[in-house]
Amino acid sequence: xxxxxxxxxxxxxxxxxxxxxxxxxxxxxxxxxxxxxxxxxxxxxxxxxxxxxxxxxxxxxxxxxxxxxxxxxxxxxxxxxxxxxxxxxxxxxxxxxxxx
Amino acid sequence: xxxxxxxxxxxxxxxxxxxxxxxxxxxxxxxxxxxxxxxxxxxxxxxxxxxxxxxxxxxxxxxxxxxxxxxxxxxxxxxxxxxxxxxxxxxxxxxxxxxxxxxxxxxxxxxxxxxxxxxxxxxxxxxxxxxxxxxxxxxxxxxxxxxxxxxxxxxxxxxxxxxxxxxxxxxxxxxxxxxxxxxxxxxxxxxxxxxxxxxxxxxxxxxxxxxxxxxxxxxxxxxxxxxxxxxxxxxxxxxxxxxxxxxxxxxxxxxxxxxxxxxxxxxxxxxxxxxxxxxxxxxxxx
Numbered sequence: 001x002x003x004x005x006x007x008x009x010x011x012x013x014x015x016x017x018x019x020x021x022x023x024x025x026x027x028x029x030x031x032x033x034x035x036x037x038x039x040x041x042x043x044x045x046x047x048x049x050x051x052x053x054x055x056x057x058x059x060x061x062x063x064x065x066x067x068x069x070x071x072x073x074x075x076x077x078x079x080x081x082x083x084x085x086x087x088x089x090x091x092x093x094x095x096x097x098x099x100x
Numbered sequence: 101x102x103x104x105x106x107x108x109x110x111x112x113x114x115x116x117x118x119x120x121x122x123x124x125x126x127x128x129x130x131x132x133x134x135x136x137x138x139x140x141x142x143x144x145x146x147x148x149x150x151x152x153x154x155x156x157x158x159x160x161x162x163x164x165x166x167x168x169x170x171x172x173x174x175x176x177x178x179x180x181x182x183x184x185x186x187x188x189x190x191x192x193x194x195x196x197x198x199x200x201x202x203x204x205x206x207x208x209x210x211x212x213x214x215x216x217x218x219x220x221x222x223x224x225x226x227x228x229x230x231x232x233x234x235x236x237x238x239x240x241x242x243x244x245x246x247x248x249x250x251x252x253x254x255x256x257x258x259x260x261x262x263x264x265x266x267x268x269x270x271x272x273x274x275x276x277x278x279x280x281x282x283x284x285x286x287x288x289x290x291x292x293x294x295x296x297x298x299x300x301x302x303x304x305x306x307x308x309x310x311x312x313x314x315x316x317x318x319x320x321x322x323x324x325x326x327x328x329x330x331x332x333x334x335x336x337x338x339x340x341x342x343x344x345x346x347x348x349x350x351x352x353x354x355x356x357x358x359x360x361x362x363x364x365x366x367x368x369x370x371x372x373x374x375x376x377x378x379x380x381x382x383x384x385x386x
Binding site: 001003005006007008009010012013014016017018019020021022024025026028032033034035036037038039040041042043044045046047048049050051052053054055058059060064065068069071072073076081082083085086087088089090091092093094095096097098 | 143146147149150166167171174175178179180181183184188192198202205206209210211212213214215216217218219220221223224228231232234235236238239240243244247248288289290291292293294295296297298299300301302303304305307308312313314316317318319320321323324325328329331332333336337340341342343344345347348
């Protein structure tokens with residue numbers, strides 16, 4: 001990958017961020033766009049969780065990560081502290097990998 | 101977002117109270133003045149650690165895909181949006197063209213533009229220079245943590261604290277992974293690849309207090325799940341953003357515009373530590 005390509009990617013990525021925060025955002029104040037975007041974390045965080053857990057080479061896979069996710073969901077539901085959620089998921093995934 | 105309307109009318113500390121009361125808040129403990137709890141700050145650095153692990157696996161993958169160590173590190177500083185960076189090096193490593201690598205990376209990065217729109221009212225008081233700096237850290241984690249806070253002050257603090265923690269940890273992780281990839285060992289043997297999605301589970305919770313949030317979450321997850329086998333990498337996540345549409349259409353009252361966010365402490369897994377009311381859906385009058 002050339003340096004030019006890398007810098008172009010950086011510029012484009014920054015441009016997207018800045019376009020929302022500095023150009024579009026102030027014009028959307030109070031409007032419907034703001035209501036929609038305020039819900040984005042609710043839609044995208046679960047999607048990121050799903051993709052990071054069940055995706056593999058453009059197909060669905062069920063592996064040790066799913067066990068980690070199950071524990072994370074359970075720990076979150078039981079209102080465990082954040083660090084416990086994260087560590088318990090990692091340990092579970094490691095254990096399942098170790099025995100499988 | 102009512103928070104934005106309120107604060108727009110504030111010129112100084114002197115008329116802050118009156119201005120807010122005029123808009124019907126009338127609460128002596130105005131949520132806009134509350135600071136980010138110390139516990140949340142701590143959790144943010146735990147999140148940073150999980151992100152750092154992910155950064156290390158990015159560093160390993162990047163060098164495997166043919167980037168130099170310097171390129172991997174510069175990419176983490178300048179591009180600084182994890183999913184996009186993984187998309188680039190993933191496509192390149194699989195032998196894909198630069199064009200398709202950039203295509204999926206920018207597709208994924210587009211959500212940061214939408215996050216920017218959501219964050220704009222919170223950061224509108226800042227100078228242009230500050231906002232140009234803030235733009236670089238408008239990503240999943242900063243938006244998720246900030247939007248989970250009940251008031252503007254805490255939102256701003258959550259945004260910057262998360263941005264700092266994630267930026268520092270992501271870049272340290274990248275350097276370690278790129279330089280010492282082989283020496284680190286196999287992060288998967290330690291289950292570390294599960295730490296990141298687990299953290300995101302907890303991050304999502306404060307956003308699920310409202311009915312709209314729940315609908316958006318279910319729709320987003322289902323869209324992503326269905327598209328994983330059907331669409332190229334990146335598309336499932338971007339398409340999941342459409343989950344907000346049914347949420348607004350069928351999710352009931354539009355109270356989830358940001359202010360009436362579920363958890364006033366707004367912190368992943370904070371509930372037990374909160375030790376008080378309103379951890380879940382306590383919010384502002386629901």
